[in-house]
Amino acid sequence: MLTKFRGATLMPEATLSSCSAYCAAPRREDIPPGEVLCKYCGAKCCCYFALPIDKPKDWQDFDYVRWYLLHERAAVFTEEGCWYLLVQNRCKHLGDDNLCGIYETRPQICRDYTTENCEYSDDWVYDHLLETPEQVEEYAEALLGPREGGSRRGPRPQSPIPNP
Ligand code: SF4
Ligand code: SF4
Numbered sequence: 001m002l003t004k005f006r007g008a009t010l011m012p013e014a015t016l017s018s019c020s021a022y023c024a025a026p027r028r029e030d031i032p033p034g035e036v037l038c039k040y041c042g043a044k045c046c047c048y049f050a051l052p053i054d055k056p057k058d059w060q061d062f063d064y065v066r067w068y069l070l071h072e073r074a075a076v077f078t079e080e081g082c083w084y085l086l087v088q089n090r091c092k093h094l095g096d097d098n099l100c101g102i103y104e105t106r107p108q109i110c111r112d113y114t115t116e117n118c119e120y121s122d123d124w125v126y127d128h129l130l131e132t133p134e135q136v137e138e139y140a141e142a143l144l145g146p147r148e149g150g151s152r153r154g155p156r157p158q159s160p161i162p163n164p
Contacts, residue, residue: 028121037115043098044119048088055083059147062140066133076136077126 025040053076056062068074068085075086093101100106130136141147 025120037118037120041120043090043094045113046091046094046098046100048086050077050084050086053083053085055081056140059140059144062136062144065130066136069130069133069136076130078128079126081127 025042028037031037031040053065054061056065065076068076073088075088077084077086091100093106095101100110128139130139137147
């Protein structure tokens with residue numbers, strides 16, 4: 001699961017090449033003693049941020065959530081009843097070598113985040129994950145019933161083969 005307010009203590013020694021490198025990362029317990037965990041992680045914690053949002057209660061609230069998800073790389077997830085806006089985007093100061101480019105002046109949130117309880121081994125499991133406006137509409141409809149004035153979900157895709 002994601003940490004709500006996260007940052008990174010990305011160590012200067014970290015050398016892996018991409019945010020997706022953690023997919024093949026060794027297990028935390030298999031890291032040799034004395035090694036820095038970040039060296040084996042694709043800077044996972046520097047590649048997104050997540051912020052708490054109000055739990056949507058009516059169609060107006062869900063319309064805001066739908067608006068979030070009209071933006072690229074945005075998603076919304078829930079964890080233990082709380083709602084979060086997730087934006088998957090690399091920090092602009094994360095170098096191609098996955099080193100922090102502003103290590104000496106990195107924000108406090110990055111300084112506070114330590115490898116001890118970090119998300120290195122987390123499985124990215126959510127209670128709910130909404131990634132598209134259509135999913136929001138569907139979720140809201142299931143919760144609130146049909147929207148007044150009709151659904152704003154797009155029409156079902158038509159078959160490319162014309163009827164004879
Ligand atoms: S998720 Fe943990 S191991 Fe990976 S870069 Fe962040 S602090 Fe280091
Ligand atoms: S400032 Fe540095 S440690 Fe913080 S998110 Fe950006 S690259 Fe990571």
